[in-house]
Structure formats: C-alpha cells, structure tokens
Amino acid sequence: MGASDQQVSDATCDVAIIGAGPSGLAAAAVLREHGVGVTVIDEQPRAGGQILRQPPKNFSVAHWLPAKLYDRVKAALHAVSEQQDIDWRFQSTVLGILRPSAYRTLRADASGAAGPESAAVRSHMERQTSVAGPDQKLGGGAHELWIQGPSGCYLLRANAVLLAPGCYERPLAFPGWTLPGVMGAGAIQGFVKSQQFVPGNRFVLAGSHPLQLVVADQLLTAGAQVAAVVFTQRKQQALRMLRHPFVALRHHRQLLETSHILRRLRRAGVPVIFGHTIVRADGAHAVEKATIAEINPSGTIDHHKTHVFECDRIGVCHGFLASSELARQAGADMHWKDHAGGWLARHDDWLESSIKNLFVAGEITSVDGADAALEKGRIAAVGILRSLGRLDDNRARSLASNARKRLSHLQRFAAVLQQLAQPPAGLALQTMSDDTLLCRCESIQRGELQRALADNKHVLSADAAKLLTRVGMGLCQGRLCGDNVARVIADARGVQPDEVGPFQAQAPVKPVPLAALTRERITSPRPRM
Amino acid sequence: MKPVNVVVLGGGLVGCAAAYYLARRGAGVLLVEQGDLNREASGRNAGSLHFQLEYRLIRYGDELAAQFAQIIPLSLVALEDWRGLEAELRADLEVGMHGGLIVAESDADVALLERRQALQEKWGLASQLLSAAEVRRMAPYLAESVIAAGYFPHEGHANPRLVAPAFARRAEELGVTIQSQTRVTGLMRDGAQWVVTVVDRSGRAREVIADAVLNAAGAWAGEIGALAHLHLPIFAVPLSMNVIERAAPLIPHLVQHASQRLTLKQVAAGNVLVGGGWPSRFSREGSAMSTQRRADPVVENVMANLTLAARLVPAIGGLHLLRSWTGITGITTDQMPLLGAVPEAPGFFVAAGGAAFTHGPTYARLVSELILEGRPSVSIDLYSPARFSHINNFMASV
C-alpha cells in the first residue's frame, strides 16, 4: 500500500449500513443480534430516516408524532438507537461505493500479511474462490465507502454493504415551480413532524398521492389554512384509491383515517377538488397564487378551465423517486418502474444487488412504504449473514421466512397503491411549457433541451443530452430534473424513458467542499494505481 | 445516399471531424459509433489546448523528451486550425486562447522549464520564461509559491461538450450518414474494398462495402485493428477529471505545473476544471482490465489532484467539488499519434492516440486529405503507422 493509503483509508468494518431509516435500523438490529460489527452511516444528525424525522436532540417536541401511525418503525428505532456496540456515524454522507483495488488485495494475500478480515470473511473468501457458480456476481465482495464526515473525508472498507438510502418526492415542473413557496407536500409535513413548525399560512396541496390528505389534515390541526386539496384523479378513481382495502393495512394505517380526514376538511370548508392539476404558480418574489386546470377524460389538460387560489405555499405530491444515485454509481444493475419509484436496484431473493455483497433494502428496491422497508431490512440482514458465512442456507431461510411473508403481503397492497396514486401518463410533459425551467441548477428551459434534440438528432441518452446542454450538471446532480429530462427526450425520440436511461452517477454523488477533500499533508503527491 | 467511399469507425472528436472533412472533399461517408456521439474521451476530457510540451512528455529524461518533442510541428498546425474552427463550424465552441502558464515552485521546476523551453524553441514554438513578478502581474490568482512560469500566449482551452457535436452537425449537412448505437464487429478486406460488419441497437447485423476505412476508435483503436488482424500499439489508460462549482471569472489561462500532474482552467459557465493526468482504475473482467466499463475513481488521486489545485489557486479552496468522472484515452508506445495509412493493409487508415482533443481536428483534416488525395497538405510521416511495420510484418498476409 502506498503512503497515501494511510491518510485516507480509515479502517475496515464488517457491515456498513448506508441509511438509518426503517430499513437500515431493522437490518442493524438483526446483524447485531448475530454478533456482527455494524457501522451505520447517515447524513442526518439522528436515526429514523425519512418517516420519523426525529427532532434534534436538544429540541424537545411535546408530542412527537402523536398519531400512533408509526409505532412499528419507532419500535425498530428504539431497539437499536441507544446501542453502543453499533458504530453510529451521523452527519456523514456516503459519496461513493468503490471497489477496493484488486491489485492491493492480491498483494496482501501474496505477502501472507494478516489482513483486517475477520474469520467470517476469510471463510467467505474461500467460499468465493471455491464456488464459482453461474450466479457469480460482479466484484470481489469487499467495498470501500468514500465518506464525508464532520471532520473531513475518509475511506471505510466494509466486507458487506447494505444500501438503504430511501426516496424523495417526485418533482413536477410547471411555470413558477421554482418560486419560493413551492414545496413538496412531504417536505411541508417534515417541518410539521420534526419541529411542529408550519412553514406558511395558506396552503394549496396538489397531486396524485394520498399523502397530501394527511398533510392537509396535519396543517389544519397545526392552525394553518388550507385553500384547496387538488387530486389529478377523477373523483371515482380517487375514492376507489382512498377506500381500497389497503386501508386495513397497518402500513398505510393513516389512510384508515381518510374518511375522518375528508370529513374534517369538509367541516373546515376546505375544497377537495378532483380531476385537476396544478398548472402554474405566480407571485412577485414568492408564491401568491396557484392556478389549477381541469384534466379532461382523455388525460389532457384543458388550459381554459382553470381556478385560481390565493396562497403562500403550494405542496405538490406526485409520489416518490428512489434515491438511486449510490446504486447507480456503484454500477449495480438497475431497472425502471415508473410508478414504483423510477430507477430501482435489481436484486436476488436475499436483496443482494448485481454486485457481490452490496445489498439493497427499503425504497431503493421499490417504494413500498415504511413497514415494507422494515421487512426488507430484516431479509437483507439475514442475506448478509448468509453471505458472510455466519448462517447456513437452511438457518437463513427459516430466519427470514416470517419477514418474507409479511413483506409479500405488504407489497401486494403497496402495488395497488402505486397504481392508483400514479399521476396520469404524460402529465409532466403537459405541465411544462417551452420556457419552464427544466433544470433549475443550470437554468435550462425545456425548450432549450428540445431545440438541442432537434439539432442533434443522434442524442438518445440522458447523458448525451446532459453533455450537450448542461441539463443535470448542477449542484443537485440531476436528482430534481432527471426524471423530467428523460421524459422530454423519450417523447422527442418516441421511446420509453428507460431507454433514455438515468444520468450516469459518479462519485462524489453529492457536492463536497474542497476544504473537506484537500490535505496539505500531501505535498508531493504520488498517484496511486 | 451517396455510395460509401469511407467508413469512419468511432464517433468521438476524431471520427466526427474526419467525417466532416471527408464529406467536404466530396466523399460519401458512413460514420459508425457504438454508443452516443462524443461520450468517450472526446466528451470527457479536460479541454486543454496543449501546444507546449505536456508534463507527460518531458518527465522521462532528456533523450525521450527530445523524441517526444516531435509533436510540436503538429501542434503548430493545430494552433492555426483552432483559430478558424468556430467560424468554420458556425458554432460557439468556447474556444479561449488567452495563454498558458506552466508554473514552477522550486529550482528543479525552473530547470525543467528551461529544458522544455529549449526543446520548444528548437521546434519553432516561441514560449517565454516569466519571472515571479511577471507571473504575479499576469496571474494574480496564483499562489505565492509560484516562482516562475513557462508562458505561451496562444495556449488555452475549448469546451469538449461542444466540439464533436458541431462537427457532426456540419457533417450531416454535407450528407454524411451517422449511425450511433451501432457497433463495428467485423472488418474484412475483399480485393480493393473493405467489408465492414455493423450491428445496430436492435442487434441487427449489416455489411457495408467501402473503399477505405478510418479507425477513429480512440482507446479502442487496437480492438478495431484486431478486427482487421492488425496490431496497433495503442494502450488504453484510465484518467480522472474534476469539476468545481461555478465562480466569478478569475482564471483566463490554462494553468499547468512544471513537475506535477495538473491542468486547471475556468470554463465559460464559470466552473473550474481540474485534471492533469491523474489515474483512475480499470475495473476487472476476469484477469483482464476492462475498457468496456467506466473506470473506477481512485479517491486518493482525486484528493491529491484537488489539493494541488487549491494550493496553486487558493481562491478555489472555499468552493465545492461538484463532480468527478473518469475517462479512457489511448496512448501509443512512443507517445506520438498513430496517424496515417497502415502499409500492410491498403485502404486501412488510423487516426488515434495522443492529446487528440488539441490535435483531433488536425488529425482528421490531414488524414482525410491523405485518404482522398493520396497526400496531406502537411507531412505526417513522423506519425505514420509505418513505424510499427516490424510488428505488422507478421500479421498482414491474410
């Protein structure tokens, strides 16, 4: 190993879990019970992930998540959050999942030096070399995580990695969507949940996902005004969604309350409008008005049939996109499933991705909700134990069987919800006008991309379009525009968005301050091969 | 469609430019690219227009440096080509030729600059050696540690995002057929003609007959050579690049280091590009290094590259690294381009290797003159594949 190794290569751990959401926490509990060293990395300051959004430690909130909606997830959090034998690394962002150099591994083996590998891993490596079955995966097994922690960047080597990075809200681009005051409905909920703070006075919620009903209700309870809740679905379809048997499911138990919520909204005089979509936001410096338009039965927006609401906040709510950047950067096989979260990681029965010992759990495999994320975390943990040689196949199977049963039950209903909560096909293409900002980081309008596509007819991939126009080159790394860019290209070329592909993700997957990267100690750098 | 005289293999800068120059001279051209155009080295490079000798050419002692300096005559042609390119292609390529500085931080660096200066002079490239005070006046953004610099007033950069696509657009206007997402899988000589097998995105194979083929496959030129049962001594090497978030205009020059791997420039949008030949790493495919998958970044190298950049230009130290990427490029055993006809395989031409962002348009122009007129307007004998005839001597009898 070169001298530079010591400076950035921190240590080796057994299993690194990326994401302290329901999936990561459930996996940590299982792994810990089996005596495996666990390191949990999350960019947030505390555990809990998207759904719990714990208030900061020194910020006590009287009724943190009073509704009993999240008790399973909370239980998972309590089961591990105070465990000192877990190596918690908060405020730490994983910038990349890298393959340790095969060259270094070979050299360590040849010298016979006692490597940092545990006995379990050694036996695993033996298994690896002796069983070269047809299901051979890419990579040698170990991974190196490039981490930006509170005091700089370093590498952490892990014998196995569980990637559970969750999801984020699917953005919709429409004239005015970049005005201050246009937010994701879930982001609004985030404020209310974690800090009991209402970020605005008068809200319009618009979208296709039932989450917006819950948010509307929470806003009313917190004393805000809700000017309207707007569903893209027509009334019959929306009611079918809201009344579907999945309401009986713990997973979406909040929706058990939908009839109560609808009643409360009606009592408060909040119009719930069906068959409409947000088409523009206006305001001098921030949102002052929201315009919605009718969607006719064929699915096209009728821009002549509009309503305008005065408001200072718009919450849009069209479902979720999996945070796929690390999986893509690592080179895992991905597949595209529009209503299940866009680009998702392919995996086997044990939730192992196409890359050896890179496991995936939670929304990155399909946006199925928090309870499903818990079960996926458990299954993946058993898979990891099996892969590390800690459990034989039979034990692993029996250990995972309950989680599998619960998961398949949960996923059946999640699939129905995904179907029903899907925005109408082509909505994103209809709400964007020619001069709507498609990529807000680089200020690229939809029309600019379309003209570039017309002038350069060989551009097919999202990456080629990015290179040509700078679309997706900015600070958000295409998280916000990627989905819409793919739709615009697919539409221009007459193909499906998955043929256009996601933007290539590269490490670092998120911008890093140079100060966290540069080291004055490296004065005459020698490149490492 | 015109009958195809030339099939161009590879849709990077060299291939797109060659298609354009060939068509401008009236040839019927088919360009075949396995992915999208400009997605490999030509769209992933640093965009430096190198006319002075790069560090990689000077670092291996005087004897080799003297040999590698034979690139300079071509660089001087390239310089003139770049001056006219935006007008020729009717496109903004973000060409900025506002001077290049190769900075020295030690006496040893200065000595290296002096040797470089002497070689450049010998080949007719008029560079200057600036004192510390002169550097400070010209480039106040550079750190105090800089004590001298080699300066050439016409060096600079252009934007790799834009150049190959502009050539492709103009080529198509001239009637070139471009087939992207189409891979070359076979090359066979049949009498005086070449039979090129291409496979499109849907897996459909087709044969194209042409008078000549131009291998413009960059780092993969060796593989294309192999399809024709030839050895082309081109090695794929994995590099890395970094881009820093946008900043107000600060750095008009191309900045390099005398004795370390660094190129640094600010592009029109304000982003600062940092590179200089730091390796990334090929992923493995069995026992081989894979050139088909993206090379993996080497974090230590990314950090060292940025450390060096922030040391020389302290003002960027407060900014964010936006992204790093890797790219694969081809170099030959003697660092010179492989440019011209392969004598053992009549009708087989190659234009690959070297700093082919800087030299790509020139390779393309000269090789198309060679293909269509039998000789280029400027001699390229120094770079001819004939210098490897001793290898293909054993390959070419089929």
Ligand SMILES: Cc1cc2nc3c(=O)[nH]c(=O)nc-3n(C[C@H](O)[C@H](O)[C@H](O)COP(=O)(O)OP(=O)(O)OC[C@H]3O[C@@H](n4cnc5c(N)ncnc54)[C@H](O)[C@@H]3O)c2cc1C
């Ligand atoms: C706004 C919003 C509201 C939602 N509301 C509900 C709801 O009411 N009911 C429901 O069932 N589901 C809801 N979901 C879906 C919800 O995210 C999941 O069901 C659940 O939280 C998924 O668990 P997870 O473990 O997959 O991911 P998450 O809980 O999202 O946890 C992922 C964690 O990974 C971390 N992370 C991601 N990338 C990195 C990185 N590069 N480096 C370090 N850390 C990283 C994140 O900080 C996060 O803490 C909501 C999602 C969002 C975005």
Ligand SMILES: Cc1cc2nc3c(=O)[nH]c(=O)nc-3n(C[C@H](O)[C@H](O)[C@H](O)COP(=O)(O)OP(=O)(O)OC[C@H]3O[C@@H](n4cnc5c(N)ncnc54)[C@H](O)[C@@H]3O)c2cc1C
């Ligand atoms: C990170 C990096 C930084 C660099 N910086 C600079 C710089 O600052 N200045 C400079 O002058 N040079 C620089 N270079 C070198 C320069 O980028 C290359 O020399 C130049 O782009 C090569 O152009 P090309 O067209 O020959 O190759 P490429 O752009 O690589 O194009 C070759 C094409 O051939 C295609 N191909 C391969 N096999 C097949 C097949 N079987 N069928 C069909 N198509 C095929 C490939 O897909 C590819 O698109 C850099 C290179 C890298 C990687």
